[in-house]
Amino acid sequence: MKRINFYAAIALALATMVFIACNKDIEGRTDNIPSLSPSNIDLNAGTWKPVLLTSPSEFAVAAPGATTTPDYIAQVNEIKDWQANLTSEEKRIVKYWSAGAVLRWNEILRELVAKHNLPPYQNEDGTYPVPSAANPLAYPQFPFANPPYAARAYAYVAAAQYDALIAAWYYKTLYNRPAPYKVDSTLNVLIPKSDLPSYPSEDAVLAGAAAEMMKLLFPGDQDFIQQKVEEHKRSRIIAGANVRSDIEAGEALGKAVAQKFVTRARGDRAGAAVGNAALWQQMEDDCIAKGEIPWKSLETPKRPPMLPLFGKVKPFLFDSLTVIALRPGPPPSTSGDEMKAEVEEVYNQTSNPTREEIRIIHFWADGVGTYTPPGHWMAIAAEDFIKKDFSEVRWARNMALLAMAEMDAAIVCWDTKFYYFNPRPCQMNPKIKTLTGVPNFPSYISGHSTFSGAASRLLGHIIPERAAAYDAMAEEAAKSRFYGGIHYNKSDCGVGLVVGRNVGDYAIQRAKTDGAE
Amino acid sequence: MRMAMAAMLLFAMILPFSLSAQTDIDALMMSKNEFCIGPMYSYSSWKNYWEGTRKRDNKNLGTISTQMVTVMGNYGITKKLSVLFGAPYVKTKASAGTLQGMDGIQDLSLFLKWRPFQKELGNGKLSVLGIAGVSFPLSNYTPDYLPLSIGLHSKTALARLMVDYKWKGFFATASATYLLRDNIKIDRESYYTTEMHNTNEVEMPNAANYNFRAGFRNQRWIAEAVVNQWTTLGGFDITRNNMPFPSNRMNATTVGTNFKYVLPPLPQMSIVAGGNTTVAGRNVGQATTVYGSVFYILDFSRKSKSPVPTSNAN
Secondary structure, rough: OOHHHHHHHHHHHHHHHHHOOOOOOOOOOOOOOOOOOOOOOOOOHOOOOOOOOOOOOOOOOOOOOOOOOOOHHHHHHHHHHHOOOOOOHHHHHHHHHHOHHHHHHHHHHHHHHHHHOHHHHOOOOOOOOOOOOOOOOOOOOOOOOOHHHHHHHHHHHHHHHHHHHHHHHHHHHOOOOOOHHHHOOOOOOOOOOOOOOOOOOHHHHHHHHHHHHHHOOOOOHHHHHHHHHHHHHHHHHHOOOHHHHHHHHHHHHHHHHHHHHHHHHHOOOOHHHOOHHHHHHHHHHHHHOOOOOOOOOOOOOOOOOOOHHHHHHOOOOOOOOHHHHHOOOOOOOOOOOOHHHHHHHHHHHHHOOOHHHHHHHHHHHOOOOOOOHHHHHHHHHHHHHHHHOOOOOOOOHHHHHHHHHHHHHHHHHHHHHHHHOOOOHHHHOOOOOOOOOOOOOOOOOHHHHHHHHHHHHHHOOOOOOHHHHHHHHHHHHHHHHHHHOOHHHHHHHHHHHHHHHOOOHHHOOOOOOOOOO | OOOOOOHHOOOOOOOOOOOOOOOOOOOOOOOOOOOEEEEEEEEEEEEEEEEEEEOOOOEEEEEOEEEHHHEEEEEEEEOOOOEHHHEEEEEEEEOOOEEEEOOOEEEEEEEEEEEEEEEEEOOOEEEEEEEEEEEEEOOOOOOOOOOOOOOOOEEEEEEEEEEEEEOOOOOEEEEEEEEEEOOOEEEOEEEEOOOOOOOEEEEEOOOEEEEEEOOOEHHHHOEEEEEEEEEEEEOOOOOOOOOOOOOOOOOOEEEEEEEEEEEOOOOOOEEEEEEEEEEEOOOOEEEEEEEEEEEEEEEEOOOOOOOOOOOOOO
């Protein structure tokens, strides 16, 4: 009997081991999604309103050769050559990119942001090094992709892709070159067929625009980015979606349009956002002169504030005067009873967090080593867009609206933070212990709340049936910062949401007039 | 920014008994129908840690401390077969910075310890033991708050082979362990290791452990020195100034010592104390741990009690 029990126990232990050992494969949420098959190809998108382009034909694309020429036939044969002997890796890249190129480039960008979202380690003397774009691979690597940097990166890549696709759609309808599988009906096609003209290739446009923009934003990751570009372009030829000349014209167009955004980015004042020691001191002195307790870094050694001049960066959806107009009124005075009550509220909240509150804190934390709150909203949006079967150009337009709203939310939020220079709850009461890292910049208003207010408002416009859900997510994201003990509930989170929604309304205003609705 | 109190966590999860006599990591067996139970308290702390292979401190954490109260038990099914369990309550704290510590009930560990082979060899006695164990979380704590989370929240299963040789009062024990770890779920929807993962599920690398202990033992005393090496079979390094993550490649080599004393007036009761310190590591804190415990043996056999309940230090 004992022996039987013993063997049963051994068998159970072995079964447990086998169960654990065999059950390790993990699938990402977008690893195995179906090919993009738009319900509407948005053939008129060449008439939509671009962000920077003066007209869709600002950059010339030469007329393609006729599909009857030997050159074209040779290009079709190139597809057939690829398809004659497909490796599993080639099948994988076709499947991966066919899910949607705006989606994939957004994911790649999120990955780069997460990789680079690391605050530099201090120098021996207690100062902090600043990453250098001129020497991106030396420590600290360039960039430190913190939330404002990331918001701006998402916006430039998305807006450049959107403008480049408007131009692409313009030329597609102008030249009306059919897809290779419409020319040669014997051609095997590995993706859903489309009535969209194939010249220039929208995929190559997206790859070219993204790569050109990312050279500026992630100069140390060129190998990785170029490898993705080559893979992306190859996947379209292998799939039979485009011939080589579609790809080449598309990539050149994407790069040309992106150059215009690169020029804008070089002059948008983000390069000066770090500030300098005199400026940091000035902000502190100004706050004291107003009779308020100024923000102090809670890190050891004290770290200079994150991008104090990001509020001066040139927004996409409105002008710099509007940034100031969107700035909310002051937070409660640091010496008043109202502030005292808000500090007390944070202390009480953090003294006894529930497991559900900890889940909410961590779900929305999006801190060091992550793709930041704007990236989180990109992920939320992307996974909903997948279900909507948008065309690539509508994907790009919706992502650009969202990303521009997030960048402009960052600008308005950072302007507010450094205008008021308000201390964090745990500076006011060191007994407050936080449940996530304290960000190294002033408290009022909460960045997460501003980002979430803007994103939820815009997404609710794009997908109205989800508006209430987005609103609830934004409320939860804002609350998470109060739960975590790093923001005041009413002033930081409450006001942040309102300001964010106001920014989101500008994106909606643009959406209503860009010709896509 | 933060670190890896991983070493303690690992040992908390894998070697909950390594601290006392009659554990899953020593060669001692219970007598049939004897049940040994007791609480154990341990205190572990570190100031320096390895970020990958780079050693550093972190003034935004100061010293990380972990206190643990574990209830442990060991029941002799036969003279050659025991079942052991352990369940700790864990509380963590950072001495500097703003981050709040965590506390809660961690994981239940269960082991079967079997001694199929024992024979006289030379003037001494050689034993071979096999140990199989499983562990699983007892509460819904979060693993994704290192170095202040109370555990890694992975279900585990281990197999251990052990050889023990005893000559007069002196002994030496060596063991090798392979540990399987199940995937875990975290509260966020994506995370970056060396690439992006758009999922809340984390693949946990398996691990190996080697343990060598030697010293003196008889019915009343045990005094031993212990070397332990934990190696994670996979995982990734914490990047510069990044946060630690549950699936980091956590390695640690510790050296330590244990003492056990059976009280002469009350031979059912024994006192155990010991400590260890980390001499090499990767993605873990350089922890020093001390612990103490009191065990009491209950005899459930129907036979008359033997005058000295054995902790059977054969």
